[in-house]
Amino acid sequence: MEPVSQNKDEEITEATDPDHLGKMIREARLQKGWTLEEAGKAAGIGRSTLSKIENNQTRPSFDIVRRLTKALELKTPQLFVQSGPSDISGRRDVTFAGQGxxxxxxxxxxxxxxxxxxxxxxxxxxxxxxxxxxxxxxxxxxxxxxxxxxxxxxxxxxxxxxxxxxxxxxxxxxxxxxxxxxxxxxxxxxxxxxxxxxxx
Amino acid sequence: MEPVSQNKDEEITEATDPDHLGKMIREARLQKGWTLEEAGKAAGIGRSTLSKIENNQTRPSFDIVRRLTKALELKTPQLFVQSGPSDISGRRDVTFAGQGxxxxxxxxxxxxxxxxxxxxxxxxxxxxxxxxxxxxxxxxxxxxxxxxxxxxxxxxxxxxxxxxxxxxxxxxxxxxxxxxxxxxxxxxxxxxxxxxxxxx
DNA sequence: TAGAAAAGTTTCCTATAAGAAACATTAGGC
DNA sequence: GCCTAATGTTTCTTATAGGAAACTTTTCTA
The missing domain is CATH 2.60.120.10 (Jelly Rolls)
Structure with missing residues (x-):
């Protein structure tokens, strides 16, 4: 029940999960109950492009991603997740009164x-x-x-x-x-x- | 001295400033006192690519931007700035005790x-x-x-x-x-x- | 001030993103 | 079951991103 040990040596190497981006976008689109066509229209991109992005068959441009974050109201920092070991995933930190x-x-x-x-x-x-x-x-x-x-x-x-x-x-x-x-x-x-x- | 009026009609249209991304990245790089070569190496991209990105002569891929945000420790939400009218730029909001x-x-x-x-x-x-x-x-x-x-x-x-x-x-x-x-x-x-x- | 080294920009080429349209798959109606 | 409509996927093509190297500009040093 102790805090997860924080491995200082472990590098924040490459992106944790190469399929992360597509998953997030698909999740957000389905959350809104949109089809590829609808979401694509909202973001101003084609449905084929969106399909490929969601299936991680392409590395979209930053512009495209930005348009999608706007249309789907995505929380931008989530898209940049920098891996597990060094973030606060599953952690907590207490400071008692006057102990800051x-x-x-x-x-x-x-x-x-x-x-x-x-x-x-x-x-x-x-x-x-x-x-x-x-x-x-x-x-x-x-x-x-x-x-x-x-x-x-x-x-x-x-x-x-x-x-x-x-x-x-x-x-x-x-x-x-x-x-x-x-x-x-x-x-x-x-x-x-x-x-x-x-x-x- | 009144709050900036919030124009509800005004659409959150396209990206405010098309040169925003490049400016932010150059600023962050110079902040660290890095050359294109150094920053490029840290992010794993070529200096020519970085030069073009900073001068907004190209629309980088999301991957490239993510690598740069990591290397330059950029605050990701800033890159997505959704224009002025709807954000909190220059604004404040007070709630007096018990008035929430x-x-x-x-x-x-x-x-x-x-x-x-x-x-x-x-x-x-x-x-x-x-x-x-x-x-x-x-x-x-x-x-x-x-x-x-x-x-x-x-x-x-x-x-x-x-x-x-x-x-x-x-x-x-x-x-x-x-x-x-x-x-x-x-x-x-x-x-x-x-x-x-x-x-x- | 000249010469050299470093930093930044531009050119050129290859790999690939993005859209259109063809194709495939699923869902609903009879 | 079959037919149709709608959704999602896969070509195919064009435009362009990204890297290597050539070129230009700036900075440093003697």
Whole structure:
């Protein structure tokens, strides 16, 4: 009942299953109850081409795959699956309260959560936002991707480009494009505590 | 300073920028400080091919793109960008405490967060896990993807396949493969409250 | 500044993807 | 059972992706 051992030596060699792509696409099409004709039309490709792709009798171009992902609403990362040993398949990682991995900067004090799982796609962490004056707000933080925040305790102001500053208190949550400039300032006397989950 | 208006009529037509792919790849390569030769070798493709891809003089196959994403550690979803109007570019979405969208089942009571942003990739929600006996644990929940949970209040037991049951209390967090069977039971007298963020 | 080496681009050729149409297979109606 | 319609597969052809090598441009060094 112990975690699956993570073999560090094992290379992320070639694609796990050469038939993966076709299988995924066929599964998605049947899920929608579409025929080759219908799915092909939706994606703008011929039914013969689609047949060959689903049966892995061809190595489709990226364009074709992209059109299919759109038409079939496929989850793109699944198509790139990079094999078993190094991903999180069948694994879990716990971090008990206050046991996260500390990472401090001038204005933020982060506690990284679940850092054992290195190949996960979301990055959860808890930040203690030091109480300071709103006027102290400095530069925008920007990083490609999406971010979700949940206020655990305290009160703070979230600044984002294109929007008015937003006053938040415990229990409030925000989801935003993290490529858009953003930053927080605690407006309570004590420090504010926020849970973030970052993607990408 | 109002949110960018979301034009529902606007179709998610063709790829936004036909040169997007090449730009992303060149950017990633230069980020690593690699020459065409080096990057090509790492991905197992010729430098001439890579040159043409970066300059968008060719429509690469899916295989080639996948090899490049691995070698250059590219974030795959970025390659599929489905244009501007329907994605979350430059947007944010707030849900104040207790204002989520309710969604109840027999054993769980969910409150979906930030549901205005329909094209986001992570799905945050708060669940109230009703107090009941551990023996009442029923069937595994399974859904492709990854999941992060953070215990807001109460105490509960997390069951997951391949592992021993795990006792959790406020402030604890777990990250796991949600394709692996999982389920929760509140072990405190009162209901337990959990924040989940689901991906995929 | 010249010369050499390295990085990037273009040309040429072969292998193959993608679509059209022919062919095969399955499902339903009588 | 047979006939028909619909779905899926296999040719066949054309356009093009991908690699090798020739060519061009840039960078480094003396």
């Amino acid at each position: 991995e500390p990472q401090d900067t001038a204005t933020y004090s982060h506690e990284l959560l679940c850092t054992e799982l290195t190949s996960k796609r979301m990055f959860p962490y808890i930040s203690t936002i030091k109480a300071r004056d709103v006027s102290e707000f400095e530069a925008w933080i920007r990083h490609r991707g999406e971010e979700f925040m949940y206020v655990i305790s305290g009160e703070l102001t979230l600044f984002t480009e294109h929007y008015r500053p937003l006053a938040l208190k415990a229990g409030d949550s925000v989801y935003y494009d993290s490529g858009m400039g953003h930053g927080c300032v605690s407006t309570s006397k004590e420090n504010a505590k926020v849970l973030w989950v970052s993607l990408e | 969208e309710p969604q109840d089942t027999a054993t769980y009571s969910h409150e979906l967060l930030c549901t205005e942003l329909t094209s986001k990739r992570m799905f945050p929600y708060i669940s109230t896990i009703k107090a009941r006996d551990v023996s009442e644990f029923e069937a595994w929940i399974r859904h492709r993807g990854e999941e992060f949970m953070y215990v807001i209040s109460g105490e509960l037991t997390l069951f997951t396949e391949h592992y021993r049951p795990l006792a959790l209390k406020a402030g604890d967090s777990v990250y796991y493969d949600s394709g692996m069977g999982h389920g929760c039971v509140s072990t405190s007298k009162e209901n337990a409250k959990v924040l989940w963020v689901s991906l995929e």
